[in-house]
Amino acid sequence: MRNFKEVTPGKKSLKKCYVAAMMWFMGRAIQASAAVDKSVRKEFVDMPDEFTFALSVMPKGPHMIIAKDQRGFVRYSGWDPEGKKIDLYMKIKNIEAAVLIFTFQESTVVATARDRLVVDGEVAHACAIVRILDVVEVYLLPKIIAKLAVKRYPDWSFRRKYLGRVLIYIRCIFGF
Amino acid sequence: MRTLMYLPEHYEFFCPVKINSGNKALEQLPFELDALNARKPLVIVGKDGSGRGLVDVIIDAFKDSNVTIGIFEGVPSAPDLKLIRDLFNIYRGRGHDAIIAIGGGPAADTAKALNIAVSGKPEDIEGCAGDDHVKEPLKPLIIVPTLAGTGYEVSKYAFFDGKNYASHFLMPNLVVIDPRMTIPEDTVTTIATALIALTHAVETYTGSGKNPLADAYAYTAIQLIMENLANVIGDQQDGNGRLSLANAHAMAGCAFSNVALGVAHNLGKVMGDMCHVPPGLCMGMLLPRVLEKQMSEGGYHISDLLLPLAGFDAYANMVEDLRARRAVDILHDLLKGISVANGGAISRLWKDAQLSEDTLQNIAQIAVGNGAIFDMEGCMKILREAKEGK
Numbered sequence: 001m002r003n004f005k006e007v008t009p010g011k012k013s014l015k016k017c018y019v020a021a022m023m024w025f026m027g028r029a030i031q032a033s034a035a036v037d038k039s040v041r042k043e044f045v046d047m048p049d050e051f052t053f054a055l056s057v058m059p060k061g062p063h064m065i066i067a068k069d070q071r072g073f074v075r076y077s078g079w080d081p082e083g084k085k086i087d088l089y090m091k092i093k094n095i096e097a098a099v100l101i102f103t104f105q106e107s108t109v110v111a112t113a114r115d116r117l118v119v120d121g122e123v124a125h126a127c128a129i130v131r132i133l134d135v136v137e138v139y140l141l142p143k144i145i146a147k148l149a150v151k152r153y154p155d156w157s158f159r160r161k162y163l164g165r166v167l168i169y170i171r172c173i174f175g176f
Numbered sequence: 177m178r179t180l181m182y183l184p185e186h187y188e189f190f191c192p193v194k195i196n197s198g199n200k201a202l203e204q205l206p207f208e209l210d211a212l213n214a215r216k217p218l219v220i221v222g223k224d225g226s227g228r229g230l231v232d233v234i235i236d237a238f239k240d241s242n243v244t245i246g247i248f249e250g251v252p253s254a255p256d257l258k259l260i261r262d263l264f265n266i267y268r269g270r271g272h273d274a275i276i277a278i279g280g281g282p283a284a285d286t287a288k289a290l291n292i293a294v295s296g297k298p299e300d301i302e303g304c305a306g307d308d309h310v311k312e313p314l315k316p317l318i319i320v321p322t323l324a325g326t327g328y329e330v331s332k333y334a335f336f337d338g339k340n341y342a343s344h345f346l347m348p349n350l351v352v353i354d355p356r357m358t359i360p361e362d363t364v365t366t367i368a369t370a371l372i373a374l375t376h377a378v379e380t381y382t383g384s385g386k387n388p389l390a391d392a393y394a395y396t397a398i399q400l401i402m403e404n405l406a407n408v409i410g411d412q413q414d415g416n417g418r419l420s421l422a423n424a425h426a427m428a429g430c431a432f433s434n435v436a437l438g439v440a441h442n443l444g445k446v447m448g449d450m451c452h453v454p455p456g457l458c459m460g461m462l463l464p465r466v467l468e469k470q471m472s473e474g475g476y477h478i479s480d481l482l483l484p485l486a487g488f489d490a491y492a493n494m495v496e497d498l499r500a501r502r503a504v505d506i507l508h509d510l511l512k513g514i515s516v517a518n519g520g521a522i523s524r525l526w527k528d529a530q531l532s533e534d535t536l537q538n539i540a541q542i543a544v545g546n547g548a549i550f551d552m553e554g555c556m557k558i559l560r561e562a563k564e565g566k
Contacts (some may be wrong), residue, residue, distance in 0.1 A: 004246065004247065004248045005247050007238075007246075009235050009238040009239040011239060059206065093207040095203075114198070
């Protein structure tokens with residue numbers, strides 16, 4: 001029939017690569033923050049042992065997986081959820097929404113309020129993860145950008161903010 | 177004591193439509209389709225959506241979703257049963273399981289008729305004409321309105337191949353309003369469609385079927401149109417304004433699916449069809465006259481209309497007895513303002529239409545037959561006053 005065509009839309013590879021890179025760095029930063037920052041550590045202490053959480057982009061990734069081991073250490077567990085028991089999934093509905101979040105045009109809180117994420121798991125744990133992401137973003141980003149990315153920019157001491165930032169960046173780069 | 181919130185002794189309200197609106201809303205389509213248990217949608221694009229890059233936006237929205245889509249472009253302004261049979265064969269033959277309509281009336285009407293066909297068989301369509309003859313839920317239907325839409329797309333109504341259809345099962349499961357899809361074709365279409373939505377919302381808000389839930393939709397629609405129509409006419413690049421208008425159209429559609437169609441709608445629709453002028457302009461022109469007549473008969477909530485039309489301050493500053501008059505004057509002023517901004521398009525309408533007394537009689541007769549709540553005399557009075565510009 002004229003005027004009809006069947007289309008298989010392509011990929012958004014560049015955007016996926018950007019989001020995957022940001023998730024990789026964010027995952028390592030969460031691991032580092034759990035070792036450096038008291039408030040992040042406390043959030044994880046309140047979670048059950050062997051708790052595993054994944055931040056994913058629908059329908060097929062990229063993913064960021066964070067796990068708390070039996071000894072209470074927080075580890076970035078890579079980007080492949082295959083074979084892992086995930087307790088909490090936070091799924092971003094599409095790659096464009098993920099780009100909005102990871103280019104800091106929308107904070108995680110705003111994105112959640114705008115229904116750009118779905119949560120599969122305990123809402124209380126998801127709220128804790130959103131708070132952790134806010135803290136990590138304050139460490140990683142300069143104030144002018146972080147203010148866009150977090151709900152409220154905190155009033156931290158010079159020592160906490162800058163010493164913490166240095167330690168977290170070092171741990172991110174070297175992966176411990 | 178008279179209360180502002182009106183609760184009738186009995187009412188029914190039904191709106192199964194999910195509205196997904198805003199920046200990158202189209203990118204939610206794969207997720208929403210999955211939630212509707214659909215994997216392969218057939219996209220139907222109206223003439224207002226073809227050739228303006230809107231199809232590319234849709235294709236782009238489906239990237240990375242692993243969803244294959246069928247796209248049919250160029251729904252004519254008067255679609256017929258042959259088109260439905262062709263689309264039915266595509267839908268069934270290629271294994272589609274949902275319909276997405278992009279554009280205004282004809283695309284949405286075609287999608288609704290096609291939905292009746294694919295949920296049963298094409299022969300079912302004619303038997304479903306009339307009120308509430310569609311008795312069962314249909315396949316998933318998603319509407320992506322452009323600014324050529326009037327809110328009809330979202331409603332329980334469809335007009336197809338010369339017949340009217342009305343059933344809540346014809347309402348879409350989802351309406352996706354994305355600013356990229358609301359770039360206006362031309363100013364007259366923008367005005368005409370906004371006036372249709374305004375008429376539906378006002379007649380819901382002041383009509384006898386008024387109820388708190390319909391009020392919520394109608395109130396918001398009226399306010400959005402009043403705050404944004406002039407801006408969008410002045411600057412078609414006003415993305416927020418366009419998004420607001422498209423939202424208002426959708427909300428008006430949800431609201432008027434739950435009440436009887438009003439007099440301004442009835443007269444304006446008949447007049448538009450008969451005289452080949454945009455029905456929206458006719459409805460807009462007739463609306464304040466209809467309200468004036470209702471005002472003279474009393475008991476029609478027109479004073480409450482001032483609140484969404486003019487806002488809290490204007491409402492509070494006006495004594496109660498004068499609120500209805502002020503509301504009608506605001507609608508007159510809106511029309512004058514629009515007409516001036518558009519080089520007198522609305523005033524020219526009456527001259528171009530060449531409305532003789534016989535034509536007015538015909539219009540009134542058909543409108544009364546369609547269920548207008550005024551009698552012949554009442555309808556003629558409104559039409560004559562509008563013609564004479566009173």
